[in-house]
Amino acid sequence: xxxxxxxxxxxxxxxxxxxxxxxxxxxxxxxxxxxxxxxxxxxxxxxxxxxxxxxxxxxxxxxxxxxxxxxxxxxxxxxxxxxxxxxxxxxxxxxxxxxxxxxxxxxxxxxxxxxxxxxxxxxxxxxxxxxxxxxxxxxxxxxxxxxxxxxxxxxxxxxxxxxxxxxxxxxxxxxxxxxxxxxxxxxxxxxxxxxxxxxxxxxxxxxxxxxxxxxxx
Amino acid sequence: xxxxxxxxxxxxxxxxxxxxxxxxxxxxxxxxxxxxxxxxxxxxxxxxxxxxxxxxxxxxxxxxxxxxxxxxxxxxxxxxxxxxxxxxxxxxxxxxxxxxxxxxxxxxxxxxxxxxxxxxxxxxxxxxxxxxxxxxxxxxxxxxxxxxxxxxxxxxxxxxxxxxxxxxxxxxxxxxxxxxxxxxxxxxxxxxxxxxxxxxxxxxxxxxxxxxxxxxx
DNA sequence: TGCATCCACGCTGTATACAACAATGAGACT
DNA sequence: AGTCTCATTGTTGTATACAGCGTGGATGCA
Numbered sequence: 001x002x003x004x005x006x007x008x009x010x011x012x013x014x015x016x017x018x019x020x021x022x023x024x025x026x027x028x029x030x031x032x033x034x035x036x037x038x039x040x041x042x043x044x045x046x047x048x049x050x051x052x053x054x055x056x057x058x059x060x061x062x063x064x065x066x067x068x069x070x071x072x073x074x075x076x077x078x079x080x081x082x083x084x085x086x087x088x089x090x091x092x093x094x095x096x097x098x099x100x101x102x103x104x105x106x107x108x109x110x111x112x113x114x115x116x117x118x119x120x121x122x123x124x125x126x127x128x129x130x131x132x133x134x135x136x137x138x139x140x141x142x143x144x145x146x147x148x149x150x151x152x153x154x155x156x157x158x159x160x161x162x163x164x165x166x167x168x169x170x171x172x173x174x175x176x177x178x179x180x181x182x183x184x185x186x187x188x189x190x191x192x193x194x195x196x197x198x199x200x201x202x203x204x205x206x207x208x209x210x211x212x213x214x215x216x217x
Numbered sequence: 218x219x220x221x222x223x224x225x226x227x228x229x230x231x232x233x234x235x236x237x238x239x240x241x242x243x244x245x246x247x248x249x250x251x252x253x254x255x256x257x258x259x260x261x262x263x264x265x266x267x268x269x270x271x272x273x274x275x276x277x278x279x280x281x282x283x284x285x286x287x288x289x290x291x292x293x294x295x296x297x298x299x300x301x302x303x304x305x306x307x308x309x310x311x312x313x314x315x316x317x318x319x320x321x322x323x324x325x326x327x328x329x330x331x332x333x334x335x336x337x338x339x340x341x342x343x344x345x346x347x348x349x350x351x352x353x354x355x356x357x358x359x360x361x362x363x364x365x366x367x368x369x370x371x372x373x374x375x376x377x378x379x380x381x382x383x384x385x386x387x388x389x390x391x392x393x394x395x396x397x398x399x400x401x402x403x404x405x406x407x408x409x410x411x412x413x414x415x416x417x418x419x420x421x422x423x424x425x426x427x428x429x430x431x432x433x434x
Numbered sequence: 435t436g437c438a439t440c441c442a443c444g445c446t447g448t449a450t451a452c453a454a455c456a457a458t459g460a461g462a463c464t
Numbered sequence: 465a466g467t468c469t470c471a472t473t474g475t476t477g478t479a480t481a482c483a484g485c486g487t488g489g490a491t492g493c494a
Contacts, residue, residue, distance in 0.1 A: 013287070014478070038445070049479045050446095051268075055275060062279020070230070071446055071485055086368040090311070097310045151303040155372055231448070255475070266449045267476095288455055288476060 015052035018042075019059055026065055026076055026165070033078035033165060037066060064162045077165060081216050084166040085209060087159050092205035094159075095140070098152050099185065099201040102143035103194040110146075114138045115186050118179060127172055133164075139182045143189070143201070170215055177207055232269035235259075236276055243282055243293055243382070250295035250382065254283060281379045294382060298433050301383040302426060304376050309422035311376075312357070315369050316402065316418040319360035320411040327363075331355045332403050335396060344389055350381075356399045360406070360418070387432055394424055 012020075022042075025031045043053040057074050060066045066074045079087075117135045124131055144156045181204040188196035229237075239259075242248045260270040274291050277283045283291045296304075334352045341348055361373045398421040405413035 040445075051478055051480090054446095055271070055477095058272060058275045059279065062276065072487095073445070083368065086366045089366055090369050090372065093310055093314045094307070149303045149306055151300065151376075152307050155307065159368075257475075268448055268450090271476095272447095290475070 013052065014046075014048040015055040015059075018046055018048060018053050018056035021046060022056055022060060023065065026060075027161075031076050033076050035076045037074040037076065039073070063158055065165070077162070079162060079166040081166075081212065084163060084212060087163050088205055088209045088212070091156070091159055091163070092202050092209070094152060094156055095143070095205060096198045096202040098147035098149070098156060099143040099189070100194045100198040101148060101152075102146035103189060103197045104192050105148060106142055106146040106189060108190065110142060111186055111189050114142055115183070118182055118186070121175070121179060127175065129171060132171065132175065132178070135182070136178065139185065143185075143197075166212075174208075174211065177211070181207055230269065231263075231265040232272040232276075235263055235265060235270050235273035238263060239273055239277060240282065243277075244378075248293050250293050252293045254291040254293065256290070280375055282382070294379070296379060296383040298383075298429065301380060301429060304380050305422055305426045305429070308373065308376055308380070309419050309426070311369060311373055312360070312422060313415045313419040315364035315366070315373060316360040316406070317411040317415040318365060318369075319363035320406060320414045321409050322365060323359055323363035323406060325407065327359060328403055328406050331359055332400070335399055335403070338392070338396060344392065346388060349388065349392065349395070352399070353395065356402065360402075360414075383429075391425075391428065394428070398424055 022031070022037075031037070037057065039050045039053055039057070043050045046053065057066060057068075061068055061074070065077055067077050068074045114135075117138055121128075121131060121135055140156075140160065144153050144160075147153060181200065184200040185197060185204065188200050239248070239254075248254070254274065256267045256270055256274070260267045263270065274283060274285075278285055278291070282294055284294050285291045331352075334355055338345075338348060338352055357373075357377065361370050361377075364370060398417070401417040402414065402421060405417045
C-alpha cells in the first residue's frame with residue numbers, strides 16, 4: 001500500500017503538507033488574522049504529530065504569515081494599516097526596480113498572455129475575486145520572476161504574500177484602477193522602455209497606498 | 218541549583234540559546250560556508266536535545282544563514298559572487314531609500330557618535346577587523362533603525378547578515394573607501410539633505426559592488 | 435455583589451524513542 | 465581487475481511522553 005501510494009505521486013513530507021495546508025487556509029481567509037493556531041488541534045486535523053506541524057509553523061513565522069509569543073499559541077498575523085503601508089512603500093521601490101530590470105528580458109508572448117487575462121477580467125459578470133488575484137499575480141510575477149535577481153524576487157514574493165493578508169475589503173473598488181495601472185505596466189514592458197516601466201510600477205504601488213489611506217482614514 | 222540559575226539571569230529557552238550560538242559561530246567564521254550541521258553532534262555540544270536545535274536551524278534557514286536539502290544535513294550557506302552582487306543591488310535601492318527617509322529623523326548626537334567611532338578607526342595601528350565591522354554596523358544602523366519603516370529595516374537587517382558571509386577577503390583594502398563613503402553619508406545626514414543622503418548611500422553600495430567585481434573577475 | 439485567591443486544565447517547550455532514508459564500504463560474481 | 469549488489473551505519477523525519485508555564489473559572493471572603 002505504501003509502495004502504491006509512493007508510485008501514485010511523490011508523497012511530500014508531513015511538514016511540507018502542513019505548510020501548504022496552512023498557507024492555503026490563511027490565504028483563503030479560512031484562518032483569519034489573530035486566530036490562534038493550537039498545535040495539538042491542527043496536528044490532529046491534518047493527521048500528523050505536533051513535531052512536523054511546529055516545523056511548518058516556524059517556517060510560516062519566517063515568512064511573516066504567523067506570529068508567536070512565548071508560551072502562547074501561534075496566531076495568524078494581523079496586518080494592520082501601518083504594516084500594510086510600510087510594505088507598500090518597500091514594494092514601490094523594489095518592484096519598480098525589478099520591473100525596470102525585467103524590461104527586455106520577458107518574452108512578448110508572456111506579456112501578451114498577461115494582457116489577455118487582464119482584459120478578460122471585465123467580461124466576467126459576477127465579479128470574481130479569485131480571477132482578480134490570479135491576474136494580479138500573473139502581471140506582477142512577470143517582472144518579479146523576470147528581473148534576473150533571485151534575492152529581489154524572494155523578498156517581493158514574501159512582501160506580496162503579507163500585503164494580501166490585508167487588502168480584501170472593498171476589493172471590488174480596485175478592479176478599475178488595477179486594470180488601468182496593470183495595462184500601463186504591460187504596455188511599457190512591451191515597448192521596452194525601462195524608465196516608463198519603472199514609473200508605471202511605482203505609480204501602481206502609490207495608487208494602492210493612496211487607496212488604503214482613503215478607505216481607512 | 219536551577220532556582221539559583223533562574224535568579225542569576227533570565228534563562229533563555231534552549232532553542233534561543235542554540236540560535237544565538239549558531240549565528241555567532243557562523244558570523245565568526247568558526248562555521249564556514251558549506252560546513253555540515255549535524256543535528257546530533259551540535260545538540261550534544263550545546264547540551265540540549267535535537268528538538269530545540271532543529272527549531273534554531275529552521276529559524277536560521279528563514280534568515281538565510283543555512284540551507285537544507287531533504288534527508289541531508291543543514292549546511293552553512295555559501296554566498297557566492299552572484300548572490301553577493303544581487304544582494305548588493307537590492308541594498309543599493311533599499312538602503313538609499315531608508316537613508317533618505319531617515320534624514321532629519323536621526324539625532325545629531327547619534328550621527329556625531331558614529332562619526333567619532335569612524336574617525337577613531339584609522340588611529341588603530343594593528344588593523345582591527347572587529348572594530349571595522351562595529352563601525353560599519355553603527356553607520357548603517359543609524360539610518361536602518363531610523364528610517365521609521367519596520368518592514369524595510371527587517372529586510373535590510375537580513376540582507377546585511379548574508380552579505381557579511383561573503384565579504385571577508387581583502388577586507389583591509391576596503392578601509393579607506395569605506396571610511397570616505399561612510400563619512401559622506403554622515404555629512405549628508407547632518408546637513409539634512411535627503412537627496413544627498415540617498416546619492417551617497419547608493420554610491421557606497423555601488424562602490425562595494427565594483428570592488429567585488431574587480432577582486433573576483 | 436465585587437474581588438482576590440487558588441486550583442485545575444490546556445498549551446507550549448523539551449527530551450527521547452523509533453522509523454525511513456542515504457551514503458559507504460565490503461564482498462561476490464563476471 | 466572491475467562492477468554490481470547488499471548489508472551496515474549514521475543521519476534525518478516523525479511520533480510520543482512528560483515537565484513547566486499561563487490562563488480561566490470556581491470558590492471563599494469582605
